[in-house]
Amino acid sequence: MWQPSAPQSEWQRANAEFKPGPGENGGNWVARKELPERWQMRYGNLRFWAMLSGSRHLGVFPEQATHWDWISERIQQASRPLKVLNLFGYTALASLVAARAGAQVTHVDASKKVITWGRENQALCGLEDRPIRWLVDDAFKFVAREGRRASQYDGLILDPPKFGRGPKGEVWEFFKLMPDLLGACRNLLSPKPIFIVLTAYAVTTSALTLYYSMRDLLTGMKGRFEVGELITEEQSAGRCISNALFVRWLA
Secondary structure: OOOOOOOHHHHOOOOEEEEEOOOOOOEEEEEOOOOOOOEEEEEOOEEEEEOOOOOOOOOOOHHHHHHHHHHHHHHHHHOOOOEEEEEOOOOOHHHHHHHHOOOEEEEEEOOHHHHHHHHHHHHHOOOOOOOEEEEEOOHHHHHHHHHHOOOOEOEEEEOOOOEEEOOOOOEEEHHHHHHHHHHHHHOOEOOOOOEEEEEEOOOOOOHHHHHHHHHHHOOOOOOEEEEEEEEEEOOOOOOEEEEEEEEEEEO
């Protein structure tokens, strides 16, 4: 939507470029230079593996670093043991942050591959002794079962994709299933929940839509909402590139 600030020669220095293909999830990476199969990255004391995957993803969404800091602060300030549920947990960076801060974490993702990736990140951080329960499961089905078991959590982290499939081919569509998932999550909140974080990359919605959905979920509960966009700031021109929408609630 705007003119690049860096010359084309700078763009050509990129190690690889993702070429979109037909369909929403189509495309492939084209390497311009030889790359290792995977490489280490770091944010503070959080270490993790990155790689070119079959999708356009690399194993990390840098714009979520603001959530990692916020979650860590909330857990440390609680001054009591907390149970945190991370749905659509991907490569577990939020789970590792929560575990390092002292929470007991349940990490759920439909992909066995990214669960393995998350465990490798856990080892890279030296957090093997921290209580993280790893589950390959469909998020909606898991939440429903946890509700029947009367399980409770003090913190919820939700990072749903726009579209996805569960381990048994279950179809996830953000706009169809998100309201029902939020309703089911209400049943999992402890008597004194601390926080909820919801991030959406389905950018055809709006931050206000997320806010009103979360407000419905938390009817009758006191707390503060934060609503907005996750952004990446250009180094070249300082412009802010919107990556995702979010709503956070703090008791």
